[in-house]
Amino acid sequence: MSDLLERLRGRGWRMTAQRRVVAEVLDGDHVHLTADEVHARAVAKLPEISRATVYNTLGELVSLGEVLEVATDKRAKRYDPNAHSPHHHLVCAQCGAIKDVHPGGNPLADLPDSERFGFTVSGVEVTYRGVCPNCATA
Amino acid sequence: MSDLLERLRGRGWRMTAQRRVVAEVLDGDHVHLTADEVHARAVAKLPEISRATVYNTLGELVSLGEVLEVATDKRAKRYDPNAHSPHHHLVCAQCGAIKDVHPGGNPLADLPDSERFGFTVSGVEVTYRGVCPNCATA
DNA sequence: ATCCTACAATAGACAATGTCTAAGTCAAGG
DNA sequence: CCTTGACTTAGACATTGTCTATTGTAGGAT
Structure with a gap:
Protein backbone atom coordinates (compact mmCIF):
# COMPACT_ATOMS: atom_id res chain seq x y z
CA MET A 1 0.00 0.00 0.00
CA PRO A 81 -3.16 13.82 1.32
CA ASN A 82 -3.60 14.15 -2.42
CA ALA A 83 -0.61 16.46 -2.77
CA HIS A 84 0.76 14.89 -5.90
CA SER A 85 -2.12 15.61 -8.20
CA PRO A 86 -2.85 19.32 -8.54
CA HIS A 87 -6.50 20.04 -7.99
CA HIS A 88 -8.88 22.53 -6.47
CA HIS A 89 -11.82 22.31 -4.12
CA LEU A 90 -15.58 22.58 -4.21
CA VAL A 91 -17.07 23.28 -0.78
CA CYS A 92 -20.66 23.01 0.39
CA ALA A 93 -21.58 26.20 2.19
CA GLN A 94 -24.00 24.35 4.43
CA CYS A 95 -22.51 21.03 5.46
CA GLY A 96 -18.89 21.75 4.68
CA ALA A 97 -18.40 18.77 2.41
CA ILE A 98 -15.34 19.08 0.19
CA LYS A 99 -14.86 17.58 -3.26
CA ASP A 100 -11.72 17.65 -5.33
CA VAL A 101 -12.23 19.18 -8.76
CA HIS A 102 -10.05 19.59 -11.81
CA PRO A 103 -11.17 22.67 -13.67
CA GLY A 104 -9.81 23.66 -17.04
CA GLY A 105 -7.97 26.91 -17.52
CA ASN A 106 -4.85 28.18 -15.83
CA PRO A 107 -5.50 30.81 -13.18
CA LEU A 108 -1.81 31.57 -12.84
CA ALA A 109 -1.69 32.66 -16.46
CA ASP A 110 -4.69 34.88 -15.82
CA LEU A 111 -2.74 37.08 -13.43
CA PRO A 112 -0.90 39.69 -15.48
CA ASP A 113 2.39 41.14 -14.33
CA SER A 114 0.69 44.43 -13.68
CA GLU A 115 -1.36 42.73 -10.98
CA ARG A 116 1.54 41.03 -9.24
CA PHE A 117 2.88 44.01 -7.29
CA GLY A 118 6.40 42.66 -7.44
CA PHE A 119 5.43 39.41 -5.74
CA THR A 120 7.09 36.17 -6.75
CA VAL A 121 3.90 34.21 -7.31
CA SER A 122 4.37 30.53 -6.64
CA GLY A 123 0.93 29.02 -6.54
CA VAL A 124 -2.77 29.48 -6.64
CA GLU A 125 -5.71 27.94 -4.82
CA VAL A 126 -9.20 27.99 -6.22
CA THR A 127 -12.16 27.32 -3.97
CA TYR A 128 -15.61 26.97 -5.49
CA ARG A 129 -18.53 27.57 -3.14
CA GLY A 130 -21.94 26.11 -3.54
CA VAL A 131 -24.57 23.83 -2.08
CA CYS A 132 -24.31 20.08 -2.42
CA PRO A 133 -27.22 17.94 -3.68
CA ASN A 134 -27.79 16.61 -0.19
CA CYS A 135 -28.24 20.01 1.42
CA ALA A 136 -30.22 21.36 -1.54
CA THR A 137 -33.07 18.89 -0.99
CA ALA A 138 -33.08 19.23 2.79
CA MET B 1 -17.81 59.98 3.56
CA PRO B 81 -14.75 45.93 3.20
CA ASN B 82 -14.39 45.97 -0.56
CA ALA B 83 -17.42 43.75 -1.09
CA HIS B 84 -18.82 45.64 -4.03
CA SER B 85 -15.98 45.13 -6.45
CA PRO B 86 -15.30 41.47 -7.19
CA HIS B 87 -11.65 40.66 -6.78
CA HIS B 88 -9.26 38.01 -5.59
CA HIS B 89 -6.29 37.96 -3.27
CA LEU B 90 -2.54 37.70 -3.44
CA VAL B 91 -1.01 36.62 -0.14
CA CYS B 92 2.60 36.75 1.01
CA ALA B 93 3.53 33.37 2.43
CA GLN B 94 5.98 34.96 4.84
CA CYS B 95 4.52 38.15 6.25
CA GLY B 96 0.86 37.52 5.46
CA ALA B 97 0.37 40.74 3.52
CA ILE B 98 -2.71 40.69 1.33
CA LYS B 99 -3.23 42.56 -1.94
CA ASP B 100 -6.40 42.73 -3.95
CA VAL B 101 -5.94 41.59 -7.53
CA HIS B 102 -8.17 41.51 -10.57
CA PRO B 103 -7.08 38.65 -12.80
CA GLY B 104 -8.49 38.04 -16.23
CA GLY B 105 -10.34 34.86 -17.04
CA ASN B 106 -13.45 33.42 -15.48
CA PRO B 107 -12.76 30.52 -13.14
CA LEU B 108 -16.45 29.71 -12.84
CA ALA B 109 -16.63 29.04 -16.56
CA ASP B 110 -13.61 26.76 -16.22
CA LEU B 111 -15.52 24.30 -14.06
CA PRO B 112 -17.37 21.92 -16.37
CA ASP B 113 -20.66 20.33 -15.34
CA SER B 114 -18.94 16.99 -15.07
CA GLU B 115 -16.85 18.41 -12.23
CA ARG B 116 -19.73 19.89 -10.27
CA PHE B 117 -21.05 16.70 -8.65
CA GLY B 118 -24.58 18.06 -8.61
CA PHE B 119 -23.58 21.10 -6.57
CA THR B 120 -25.25 24.42 -7.19
CA VAL B 121 -22.08 26.46 -7.56
CA SER B 122 -22.54 30.05 -6.50
CA GLY B 123 -19.10 31.55 -6.25
CA VAL B 124 -15.40 31.11 -6.46
CA GLU B 125 -12.43 32.44 -4.53
CA VAL B 126 -8.97 32.55 -5.97
CA THR B 127 -5.97 32.95 -3.70
CA TYR B 128 -2.55 33.46 -5.21
CA ARG B 129 0.40 32.60 -2.98
CA GLY B 130 3.82 34.09 -3.25
CA VAL B 131 6.47 36.19 -1.60
CA CYS B 132 6.20 39.96 -1.50
CA PRO B 133 9.10 42.22 -2.55
CA ASN B 134 9.73 43.16 1.04
CA CYS B 135 10.20 39.61 2.27
CA ALA B 136 12.13 38.60 -0.85
CA THR B 137 14.99 40.97 -0.07
CA ALA B 138 15.05 40.24 3.65
C1' DA C 1 -40.77 65.97 25.75
C1' DT C 2 -41.23 61.54 27.83
C1' DC C 3 -42.06 56.82 28.01
C1' DC C 4 -41.99 51.91 26.24
C1' DT C 5 -40.28 48.14 24.32
C1' DA C 6 -37.76 45.44 21.47
C1' DC C 7 -33.32 45.17 20.03
C1' DA C 8 -28.41 45.99 21.08
C1' DA C 9 -24.26 46.06 24.19
C1' DT C 10 -21.74 44.35 28.04
C1' DA C 11 -18.65 41.34 30.94
C1' DG C 12 -17.06 37.36 31.41
C1' DA C 13 -17.49 32.40 31.21
C1' DC C 14 -16.98 28.91 27.93
C1' DA C 15 -15.47 26.35 23.71
C1' DA C 16 -12.49 25.08 19.93
C1' DT C 17 -8.16 24.95 17.89
C1' DG C 18 -3.42 25.29 18.01
C1' DT C 19 1.41 25.91 20.41
C1' DC C 20 4.91 25.25 23.78
C1' DT C 21 7.75 23.16 27.51
C1' DA C 22 10.11 20.02 30.45
C1' DA C 23 10.89 15.46 31.18
C1' DG C 24 10.85 10.78 29.78
C1' DT C 25 11.44 7.34 25.73
C1' DC C 26 13.19 5.13 21.83
C1' DA C 27 15.10 4.28 16.80
C1' DA C 28 19.10 3.59 14.61
C1' DG C 29 24.02 3.79 14.06
C1' DG C 30 28.39 2.31 16.07
C1' DC D 1 24.28 -3.72 23.50
C1' DC D 2 25.00 1.40 24.27
C1' DT D 3 24.69 6.00 23.24
C1' DT D 4 22.72 9.92 21.52
C1' DG D 5 19.86 13.02 19.70
C1' DA D 6 15.57 13.16 17.88
C1' DC D 7 10.79 11.93 19.16
C1' DT D 8 6.77 11.63 22.33
C1' DT D 9 4.12 12.85 26.15
C1' DA D 10 0.88 15.36 29.33
C1' DG D 11 -0.78 19.21 30.25
C1' DA D 12 -0.39 24.16 30.70
C1' DC D 13 -0.91 27.99 27.87
C1' DA D 14 -2.37 31.08 23.92
C1' DT D 15 -5.46 32.63 20.47
C1' DT D 16 -9.74 33.06 18.29
C1' DG D 17 -14.47 32.78 18.45
C1' DT D 18 -19.26 31.93 20.81
C1' DC D 19 -22.80 32.14 24.31
C1' DT D 20 -25.62 33.88 28.21
C1' DA D 21 -27.76 36.71 31.51
C1' DT D 22 -28.02 41.29 32.55
C1' DT D 23 -28.12 46.13 31.62
C1' DG D 24 -28.66 49.89 28.40
C1' DT D 25 -30.72 52.50 24.68
C1' DA D 26 -32.66 53.91 19.81
C1' DG D 27 -36.55 55.20 17.89
C1' DG D 28 -41.41 55.05 17.53
C1' DA D 29 -45.70 55.99 20.26
C1' DT D 30 -48.09 59.05 23.31
Whole structure:
Protein backbone atom coordinates (compact mmCIF):
# COMPACT_ATOMS: atom_id res chain seq x y z
CA MET A 1 0.00 0.00 0.00
CA SER A 2 2.08 2.78 1.28
CA ASP A 3 4.71 4.26 -0.92
CA LEU A 4 4.14 7.24 1.34
CA LEU A 5 5.97 5.44 4.14
CA GLU A 6 8.67 4.40 1.68
CA ARG A 7 9.18 7.95 0.51
CA LEU A 8 9.39 9.22 4.05
CA ARG A 9 11.89 6.60 5.11
CA GLY A 10 13.93 7.36 2.03
CA ARG A 11 14.18 10.95 3.13
CA GLY A 12 15.73 9.99 6.42
CA TRP A 13 12.56 10.31 8.41
CA ARG A 14 12.93 8.54 11.70
CA MET A 15 10.17 5.98 11.71
CA THR A 16 8.11 5.65 14.86
CA ALA A 17 4.84 3.96 15.61
CA GLN A 18 3.13 7.33 15.97
CA ARG A 19 4.31 8.67 12.67
CA ARG A 20 3.39 5.49 10.90
CA VAL A 21 -0.12 5.69 12.30
CA VAL A 22 -0.57 9.30 11.21
CA ALA A 23 0.72 8.52 7.75
CA GLU A 24 -1.60 5.53 7.52
CA VAL A 25 -4.61 7.60 8.52
CA LEU A 26 -3.88 10.09 5.77
CA ASP A 27 -3.03 7.44 3.25
CA GLY A 28 -6.24 5.57 3.99
CA ASP A 29 -9.14 7.40 2.46
CA HIS A 30 -8.62 10.51 0.46
CA VAL A 31 -10.93 12.75 2.38
CA HIS A 32 -10.03 16.08 3.90
CA LEU A 33 -9.59 15.61 7.60
CA THR A 34 -9.15 18.21 10.28
CA ALA A 35 -6.26 17.84 12.70
CA ASP A 36 -8.68 16.64 15.33
CA GLU A 37 -10.17 14.02 13.05
CA VAL A 38 -6.70 12.77 12.24
CA HIS A 39 -6.01 12.63 15.96
CA ALA A 40 -9.22 10.71 16.61
CA ARG A 41 -8.42 8.11 13.97
CA ALA A 42 -4.86 7.83 15.14
CA VAL A 43 -6.00 7.25 18.72
CA ALA A 44 -8.19 4.41 17.46
CA LYS A 45 -5.09 2.64 16.22
CA LEU A 46 -2.67 3.74 18.92
CA PRO A 47 -4.48 4.91 22.03
CA GLU A 48 -1.55 6.57 23.73
CA ILE A 49 -0.67 8.94 20.89
CA SER A 50 -0.77 12.55 22.01
CA ARG A 51 -2.31 15.55 20.39
CA ALA A 52 0.99 17.41 20.14
CA THR A 53 2.52 14.55 18.20
CA VAL A 54 -0.29 14.57 15.68
CA TYR A 55 0.09 18.31 15.18
CA ASN A 56 3.86 18.00 14.90
CA THR A 57 3.66 15.16 12.44
CA LEU A 58 1.08 16.90 10.29
CA GLY A 59 3.28 19.98 10.22
CA GLU A 60 6.25 17.92 9.14
CA LEU A 61 4.30 16.20 6.40
CA VAL A 62 3.23 19.58 5.13
CA SER A 63 6.82 20.84 5.14
CA LEU A 64 7.88 17.77 3.24
CA GLY A 65 5.20 18.46 0.68
CA GLU A 66 3.46 15.15 1.24
CA VAL A 67 0.16 16.65 2.31
CA LEU A 68 -1.45 20.03 1.75
CA GLU A 69 -3.15 22.34 4.15
CA VAL A 70 -6.52 23.53 2.98
CA ALA A 71 -8.10 26.65 4.46
CA THR A 72 -11.61 26.28 3.08
CA ASP A 73 -13.36 27.40 6.19
CA LYS A 74 -12.02 29.36 9.09
CA ARG A 75 -12.73 26.87 11.79
CA ALA A 76 -9.92 24.40 11.37
CA LYS A 77 -7.19 23.53 8.95
CA ARG A 78 -7.85 20.48 6.84
CA TYR A 79 -5.23 18.16 5.49
CA ASP A 80 -5.29 16.90 1.95
CA PRO A 81 -3.16 13.82 1.32
CA ASN A 82 -3.60 14.15 -2.42
CA ALA A 83 -0.61 16.46 -2.77
CA HIS A 84 0.76 14.89 -5.90
CA SER A 85 -2.12 15.61 -8.20
CA PRO A 86 -2.85 19.32 -8.54
CA HIS A 87 -6.50 20.04 -7.99
CA HIS A 88 -8.88 22.53 -6.47
CA HIS A 89 -11.82 22.31 -4.12
CA LEU A 90 -15.58 22.58 -4.21
CA VAL A 91 -17.07 23.28 -0.78
CA CYS A 92 -20.66 23.01 0.39
CA ALA A 93 -21.58 26.20 2.19
CA GLN A 94 -24.00 24.35 4.43
CA CYS A 95 -22.51 21.03 5.46
CA GLY A 96 -18.89 21.75 4.68
CA ALA A 97 -18.40 18.77 2.41
CA ILE A 98 -15.34 19.08 0.19
CA LYS A 99 -14.86 17.58 -3.26
CA ASP A 100 -11.72 17.65 -5.33
CA VAL A 101 -12.23 19.18 -8.76
CA HIS A 102 -10.05 19.59 -11.81
CA PRO A 103 -11.17 22.67 -13.67
CA GLY A 104 -9.81 23.66 -17.04
CA GLY A 105 -7.97 26.91 -17.52
CA ASN A 106 -4.85 28.18 -15.83
CA PRO A 107 -5.50 30.81 -13.18
CA LEU A 108 -1.81 31.57 -12.84
CA ALA A 109 -1.69 32.66 -16.46
CA ASP A 110 -4.69 34.88 -15.82
CA LEU A 111 -2.74 37.08 -13.43
CA PRO A 112 -0.90 39.69 -15.48
CA ASP A 113 2.39 41.14 -14.33
CA SER A 114 0.69 44.43 -13.68
CA GLU A 115 -1.36 42.73 -10.98
CA ARG A 116 1.54 41.03 -9.24
CA PHE A 117 2.88 44.01 -7.29
CA GLY A 118 6.40 42.66 -7.44
CA PHE A 119 5.43 39.41 -5.74
CA THR A 120 7.09 36.17 -6.75
CA VAL A 121 3.90 34.21 -7.31
CA SER A 122 4.37 30.53 -6.64
CA GLY A 123 0.93 29.02 -6.54
CA VAL A 124 -2.77 29.48 -6.64
CA GLU A 125 -5.71 27.94 -4.82
CA VAL A 126 -9.20 27.99 -6.22
CA THR A 127 -12.16 27.32 -3.97
CA TYR A 128 -15.61 26.97 -5.49
CA ARG A 129 -18.53 27.57 -3.14
CA GLY A 130 -21.94 26.11 -3.54
CA VAL A 131 -24.57 23.83 -2.08
CA CYS A 132 -24.31 20.08 -2.42
CA PRO A 133 -27.22 17.94 -3.68
CA ASN A 134 -27.79 16.61 -0.19
CA CYS A 135 -28.24 20.01 1.42
CA ALA A 136 -30.22 21.36 -1.54
CA THR A 137 -33.07 18.89 -0.99
CA ALA A 138 -33.08 19.23 2.79
CA MET B 1 -17.81 59.98 3.56
CA SER B 2 -19.76 56.98 4.44
CA ASP B 3 -22.43 55.76 2.12
CA LEU B 4 -21.88 52.55 4.05
CA LEU B 5 -23.65 54.09 7.03
CA GLU B 6 -26.33 55.44 4.74
CA ARG B 7 -26.92 52.05 3.18
CA LEU B 8 -27.15 50.40 6.55
CA ARG B 9 -29.57 52.94 7.93
CA GLY B 10 -31.65 52.57 4.80
CA ARG B 11 -31.97 48.88 5.49
CA GLY B 12 -33.49 49.50 8.87
CA TRP B 13 -30.30 48.91 10.77
CA ARG B 14 -30.60 50.31 14.23
CA MET B 15 -27.77 52.79 14.52
CA THR B 16 -25.70 52.76 17.68
CA ALA B 17 -22.39 54.31 18.58
CA GLN B 18 -20.76 50.90 18.56
CA ARG B 19 -21.99 49.94 15.13
CA ARG B 20 -21.01 53.28 13.72
CA VAL B 21 -17.49 52.86 15.04
CA VAL B 22 -17.12 49.38 13.56
CA ALA B 23 -18.43 50.57 10.22
CA GLU B 24 -16.07 53.52 10.29
CA VAL B 25 -13.09 51.31 11.02
CA LEU B 26 -13.90 49.13 8.03
CA ASP B 27 -14.74 52.05 5.82
CA GLY B 28 -11.50 53.80 6.71
CA ASP B 29 -8.64 52.10 4.98
CA HIS B 30 -9.26 49.24 2.65
CA VAL B 31 -6.97 46.77 4.27
CA HIS B 32 -7.91 43.31 5.42
CA LEU B 33 -8.27 43.38 9.16
CA THR B 34 -8.73 40.50 11.54
CA ALA B 35 -11.58 40.64 14.01
CA ASP B 36 -9.10 41.51 16.74
CA GLU B 37 -7.59 44.33 14.74
CA VAL B 38 -11.04 45.72 14.13
CA HIS B 39 -11.68 45.46 17.84
CA ALA B 40 -8.43 47.23 18.66
CA ARG B 41 -9.21 50.12 16.34
CA ALA B 42 -12.76 50.33 17.57
CA VAL B 43 -11.56 50.50 21.16
CA ALA B 44 -9.33 53.41 20.21
CA LYS B 45 -12.42 55.36 19.20
CA LEU B 46 -14.82 54.05 21.79
CA PRO B 47 -13.00 52.51 24.73
CA GLU B 48 -15.95 50.72 26.28
CA ILE B 49 -16.88 48.67 23.22
CA SER B 50 -16.83 44.95 23.94
CA ARG B 51 -15.36 42.13 21.97
CA ALA B 52 -18.69 40.38 21.56
CA THR B 53 -20.20 43.44 19.99
CA VAL B 54 -17.43 43.66 17.44
CA TYR B 55 -17.89 40.01 16.51
CA ASN B 56 -21.65 40.42 16.34
CA THR B 57 -21.44 43.50 14.20
CA LEU B 58 -18.93 41.97 11.84
CA GLY B 59 -21.16 38.95 11.47
CA GLU B 60 -24.12 41.17 10.67
CA LEU B 61 -22.17 43.14 8.11
CA VAL B 62 -21.18 39.88 6.46
CA SER B 63 -24.79 38.70 6.39
CA LEU B 64 -25.84 41.97 4.85
CA GLY B 65 -23.21 41.51 2.19
CA GLU B 66 -21.39 44.71 3.07
CA VAL B 67 -18.11 43.05 3.93
CA LEU B 68 -16.57 39.73 2.98
CA GLU B 69 -14.87 37.14 5.09
CA VAL B 70 -11.54 36.04 3.74
CA ALA B 71 -9.97 32.77 4.85
CA THR B 72 -6.50 33.23 3.45
CA ASP B 73 -4.70 31.77 6.41
CA LYS B 74 -6.04 29.52 9.07
CA ARG B 75 -5.24 31.70 12.04
CA ALA B 76 -8.03 34.22 11.93
CA LYS B 77 -10.77 35.39 9.65
CA ARG B 78 -10.10 38.64 7.89
CA TYR B 79 -12.72 41.12 6.84
CA ASP B 80 -12.67 42.76 3.46
CA PRO B 81 -14.75 45.93 3.20
CA ASN B 82 -14.39 45.97 -0.56
CA ALA B 83 -17.42 43.75 -1.09
CA HIS B 84 -18.82 45.64 -4.03
CA SER B 85 -15.98 45.13 -6.45
CA PRO B 86 -15.30 41.47 -7.19
CA HIS B 87 -11.65 40.66 -6.78
CA HIS B 88 -9.26 38.01 -5.59
CA HIS B 89 -6.29 37.96 -3.27
CA LEU B 90 -2.54 37.70 -3.44
CA VAL B 91 -1.01 36.62 -0.14
CA CYS B 92 2.60 36.75 1.01
CA ALA B 93 3.53 33.37 2.43
CA GLN B 94 5.98 34.96 4.84
CA CYS B 95 4.52 38.15 6.25
CA GLY B 96 0.86 37.52 5.46
CA ALA B 97 0.37 40.74 3.52
CA ILE B 98 -2.71 40.69 1.33
CA LYS B 99 -3.23 42.56 -1.94
CA ASP B 100 -6.40 42.73 -3.95
CA VAL B 101 -5.94 41.59 -7.53
CA HIS B 102 -8.17 41.51 -10.57
CA PRO B 103 -7.08 38.65 -12.80
CA GLY B 104 -8.49 38.04 -16.23
CA GLY B 105 -10.34 34.86 -17.04
CA ASN B 106 -13.45 33.42 -15.48
CA PRO B 107 -12.76 30.52 -13.14
CA LEU B 108 -16.45 29.71 -12.84
CA ALA B 109 -16.63 29.04 -16.56
CA ASP B 110 -13.61 26.76 -16.22
CA LEU B 111 -15.52 24.30 -14.06
CA PRO B 112 -17.37 21.92 -16.37
CA ASP B 113 -20.66 20.33 -15.34
CA SER B 114 -18.94 16.99 -15.07
CA GLU B 115 -16.85 18.41 -12.23
CA ARG B 116 -19.73 19.89 -10.27
CA PHE B 117 -21.05 16.70 -8.65
CA GLY B 118 -24.58 18.06 -8.61
CA PHE B 119 -23.58 21.10 -6.57
CA THR B 120 -25.25 24.42 -7.19
CA VAL B 121 -22.08 26.46 -7.56
CA SER B 122 -22.54 30.05 -6.50
CA GLY B 123 -19.10 31.55 -6.25
CA VAL B 124 -15.40 31.11 -6.46
CA GLU B 125 -12.43 32.44 -4.53
CA VAL B 126 -8.97 32.55 -5.97
CA THR B 127 -5.97 32.95 -3.70
CA TYR B 128 -2.55 33.46 -5.21
CA ARG B 129 0.40 32.60 -2.98
CA GLY B 130 3.82 34.09 -3.25
CA VAL B 131 6.47 36.19 -1.60
CA CYS B 132 6.20 39.96 -1.50
CA PRO B 133 9.10 42.22 -2.55
CA ASN B 134 9.73 43.16 1.04
CA CYS B 135 10.20 39.61 2.27
CA ALA B 136 12.13 38.60 -0.85
CA THR B 137 14.99 40.97 -0.07
CA ALA B 138 15.05 40.24 3.65
C1' DA C 1 -40.77 65.97 25.75
C1' DT C 2 -41.23 61.54 27.83
C1' DC C 3 -42.06 56.82 28.01
C1' DC C 4 -41.99 51.91 26.24
C1' DT C 5 -40.28 48.14 24.32
C1' DA C 6 -37.76 45.44 21.47
C1' DC C 7 -33.32 45.17 20.03
C1' DA C 8 -28.41 45.99 21.08
C1' DA C 9 -24.26 46.06 24.19
C1' DT C 10 -21.74 44.35 28.04
C1' DA C 11 -18.65 41.34 30.94
C1' DG C 12 -17.06 37.36 31.41
C1' DA C 13 -17.49 32.40 31.21
C1' DC C 14 -16.98 28.91 27.93
C1' DA C 15 -15.47 26.35 23.71
C1' DA C 16 -12.49 25.08 19.93
C1' DT C 17 -8.16 24.95 17.89
C1' DG C 18 -3.42 25.29 18.01
C1' DT C 19 1.41 25.91 20.41
C1' DC C 20 4.91 25.25 23.78
C1' DT C 21 7.75 23.16 27.51
C1' DA C 22 10.11 20.02 30.45
C1' DA C 23 10.89 15.46 31.18
C1' DG C 24 10.85 10.78 29.78
C1' DT C 25 11.44 7.34 25.73
C1' DC C 26 13.19 5.13 21.83
C1' DA C 27 15.10 4.28 16.80
C1' DA C 28 19.10 3.59 14.61
C1' DG C 29 24.02 3.79 14.06
C1' DG C 30 28.39 2.31 16.07
C1' DC D 1 24.28 -3.72 23.50
C1' DC D 2 25.00 1.40 24.27
C1' DT D 3 24.69 6.00 23.24
C1' DT D 4 22.72 9.92 21.52
C1' DG D 5 19.86 13.02 19.70
C1' DA D 6 15.57 13.16 17.88
C1' DC D 7 10.79 11.93 19.16
C1' DT D 8 6.77 11.63 22.33
C1' DT D 9 4.12 12.85 26.15
C1' DA D 10 0.88 15.36 29.33
C1' DG D 11 -0.78 19.21 30.25
C1' DA D 12 -0.39 24.16 30.70
C1' DC D 13 -0.91 27.99 27.87
C1' DA D 14 -2.37 31.08 23.92
C1' DT D 15 -5.46 32.63 20.47
C1' DT D 16 -9.74 33.06 18.29
C1' DG D 17 -14.47 32.78 18.45
C1' DT D 18 -19.26 31.93 20.81
C1' DC D 19 -22.80 32.14 24.31
C1' DT D 20 -25.62 33.88 28.21
C1' DA D 21 -27.76 36.71 31.51
C1' DT D 22 -28.02 41.29 32.55
C1' DT D 23 -28.12 46.13 31.62
C1' DG D 24 -28.66 49.89 28.40
C1' DT D 25 -30.72 52.50 24.68
C1' DA D 26 -32.66 53.91 19.81
C1' DG D 27 -36.55 55.20 17.89
C1' DG D 28 -41.41 55.05 17.53
C1' DA D 29 -45.70 55.99 20.26
C1' DT D 30 -48.09 59.05 23.31
